[in-house]
Amino acid sequence: MSVVGTLHQRGVFERRVRVLANTLALLVPERVTVLDVGCGDGSLDEALAALRPDLRIQGIDVLARPAARIPVTPYDGETIPFADKSFDVVQFVDVLHHTLDPHALLREARRVARRAIVLKDHGCDGILAGPTLRFMDWAGNAHHGVALPYNYWPARRWREAFDELDLFVEAWEGRLGLYPFPFSLVFERALHFATRLGLSRP
Numbered sequence: 353m354s355v356v357g358t359l360h361q362r363g364v365f366e367r368r369v370r371v372l373a374n375t376l377a378l379l380v381p382e383r384v385t386v387l388d389v390g391c392g393d394g395s396l397d398e399a400l401a402a403l404r405p406d407l408r409i410q411g412i413d414v415l416a417r418p419a420a421r422i423p424v425t426p427y428d429g430e431t432i433p434f435a436d437k438s439f440d441v442v443q444f445v446d447v448l449h450h451t452l453d454p455h456a457l458l459r460e461a462r463r464v465a466r467r468a469i470v471l472k473d474h475g476c477d478g479i480l481a482g483p484t485l486r487f488m489d490w491a492g493n494a495h496h497g498v499a500l501p502y503n504y505w506p507a508r509r510w511r512e513a514f515d516e517l518d519l520f521v522e523a524w525e526g527r528l529g530l531y532p533f534p535f536s537l538v539f540e541r542a543l544h545f546a547t548r549l550g551l552s553r554p
Contacts, residue, residue: 364491364492365395367531369395369396369399370399371529372396372445372472372528372530372546373399373400373402373403374403375472375546376396376400376472376546377400377403377404378525379470379523380400380441380548381440381441382406383407384406384408384439384440385407385408385410385439385440386407386408386409386410386439386440386442386470387432387434387439387441387442388410388411388412388443388444389411389412389413389442389444389447389457389461390412390444390445390446390447391411391412391413391420391422391424392411392415392417393419393420394411394424395421397409397411397421398421398422401422410422410423410424410425411424412424412425412427412432412433413426414426414427414429414499415496415497415498429451429457429499430453430457430460431460432457432460432461432463432464434464435464436464437463438464438466439464439466440465440467440468441465441466441468441469442461442464442468442469443469444457444461444471445472446472446474447473448471448503449489449501449503449505450498450500450501450503451501452501454513455516458519459517462517462518462519462551468548468550468551469549469551470546470548470549471546471547471548471549472528472545472546472547473510473544474504474505474543475504475505475506475510475543475544475545476504476543477507478541478542478543481541482502482504484538484539484543485504486502488539489502514549518551519550520549521548521549521550522547522549522550523547523548524546525546525547526542526545527540528544528545528546530544
């Protein structure tokens with residue numbers, strides 16, 4: 353697993369941080385507080401803060417790492433340990449498919465957020481989407497001890513969840529460019545999306 357972790361770090365992780373930081377910088381509103389749920393070591397948030405110094409970011413994670421690059425509070429993976437409307441924005445980056453009940457954690461985010469939820473995750477649609485996502489998940493997370501329930505939703509289920517929680521899409525990006533050619537032909541496709549979800553309709 354250490355070999356897999358090293359290869360992933362060199363070949364995928366650094367590019368992923370750079371691309372996602374640029375994507376999030378366009379999605380997160382100006383001058384807001386951000387709670388990153390499942391923040392890992394905070395590398396992505398550090399990169400985002402460098403692009404967006406107007407943001408105040410802190411994280412929560414079930415595996416709070418001692419060398420995290422942002423303030424991190426441990427949590428149980430189900431209940432966000434903050435009061436209603438504690439943060440302007442709640443952020444999830446490739447987190448909800450690691451939970452047994454993504455809908456419940458989205459509901460928690462809606463409770464804690466004042467303005468928006470920013471979400472990056474996967475759409476499980478198309479030929480071999482499930483096996484491809486499982487491989488990417490395993491390669492990127494197994495060596496960290498992250499839970500891997502492989503709970504991927506198709507686009508239809510995401511739309512249903514947004515409607516059920518009265519969330520509406522303010523911005524959507526379906527082509528992130530996380531992988532260089534030719535790897536993008538296998539690992540990009542329509543497997544990734546990022547969105548900003550509003551809490552109340554204009």
